[in-house]
Amino acid sequence: MNFVALDFETANHRRESVCEIGIAIVQDGIVREQKSWLVRPRDNWFNSMNTRIHGIDATKVADAPEFDELWQSVSGYFEGANVIAHNASFDLSVLRHVLAQYELPFPELSYACSLQVARRAWRGFPSYGLSALSQRFGISLNHHAAGSDAEACAHIMLRAMEAHSLSHFGDIEEAFGLRIGKLYTQGYIPAGRIRPEKKKKPSLHSMPLDLSRVSKSHPLYGKTVVFTGSLRSMSRAEAQKSVIEAGGHSSNYVNERTHYLVLSERVFLNIEQGINNNKVQQARRLTSGGNGVTLISEKEFLNLLQHEVSGGS
Template identity: 40%
Template sequence: MDFVALDFETANSSRGSVCSIGLVEYEKGKLKREYYRLVKPKQNYFASINVSIHGITKEDVADAPEFDVLWEREIRELLEGKFLVAHNAQFDMSVLRAVLDQYNLPYPMLAYNCSVNISKKTWTLPRYKLNVVSDYLGIELEHHHALDDARASAQILLKAAEELQANNVKELVEKTNTMNGMMFDTSYEPAKLNNKRRAKKQSESYVAATSEVDTTHLFYQSHIVFTGKLEAMKREEAVQRIVDRGGKLQRNVEASTNYLIVGNATFRDYMNGKRNSQIERTEMLLAEGHAIEIISESDFLKHL
């Protein structure tokens, strides 16, 4: 199990007001490192209700660096390209996006999931707050301390994997029927509880020209995504060619995608280091162990 558990505490109701961060990294199921820092918010205002929850005050962070300094020096390399987990990831990932936006910093490329969602698919409990799940699993917790919350989230992930006999993160996501969220470039997609497939919906308006399909063809029963403008034909014609060979169209790259077909101009940009969101998503899924092949328009025509 390779992952990083993350938790933020904020100084006030603004999602960008990070005042502490905790990270716990596991590699092959073993603890690799722990990271905790106090952070001085850019607008250094602490609301009394937030202080009453986590106990951090304006005085505590007086000599602490701001987030942009820590991001460049320490945090980015701990998160970039990693698989993250957080308890109520919707909050923590929105905090990360907000504080990066505040300093005009680009988003890292990463995938993440939510230990709340994973808990709901693993155990039947009255509630799924971090302290409730931790108490049920016998995890010691100093709640609302960023490092301790990150530790607890990591333990929940590991115990869910043990419960469901999942050997790695990919298997755990599949067995819990959850969907990873993603961050890339200046955009993101949220983690979801149910893994809904779109391929059938996107392909249903296309009908194969013949019932005699070559079952040995490369694209037979493959899930395919197009990106970038095609030079040789219109997108609709290309999709029809795929359907005629027993393939299925997807609008966006997913874990079930087999091939990403890239228009020649976009593919040349890719070869020169420029990636659009679909290619970035593909590379992230490849890093997670999914088998997706990136094919240029020229090679697509050869396969046809």
């Protein structure tokens, strides 16, 4: 069981804005070493929200090397390696983007996501975030310090493998139904679920609407609602249908007419870790420009939806 756990911290919303790299090296099932490096992003621009999360700003990396210089000494850890990260889709995307920015070739590596593994290794936990899992398993963590995050990620993966009696990195696919991702010179294959063929989800247009109880007193009446992420309580189409039946409007796009952006649990947790998808970024841009978009959780949306009304319009 040999692998390298990886964590990136970024200066702003751009994936290539690396400001810190952390790794933990696992050999024969034991965390042998932890390393981290500060990195100066090419434009050295830091978003204040990112700085609040990891504590790094432009002054702290002023004398640090840029990524292309640092990569000369760290690339050897990744070439031909098995790599893991907690929410690997983010960290591997950061790696691809920053390599592309400096026109550097991709290393040849295999990778897996410890977040996806944890969700299948231990069913029913309230949270699978790095902080929550570290606290549950007594793993030391200085959250959002890249080296500490990488080491915690390594320990979580090792515990999951031990819990399911796995001894090789490649066992992840069969044991957890997860495809191991690949990065190679010409491109990449994303890690993810090995899915059986799924039935087509019902669309909003295929569902009958009941507008008999539309009321102007409903809090969603006249409001435009956008959803991001997969809801636990209902499908996207069912959620859109419920908004329309409450007298509101449903859209797939965040713009000046949007009143509410409903966040799935996963999107909400990602925001806490500083990961904002395109809809969240657009909502925040509009809010800073004076067009208020209210971000609400799935639970808050359900509370609005179940609001008692005084009767028809």
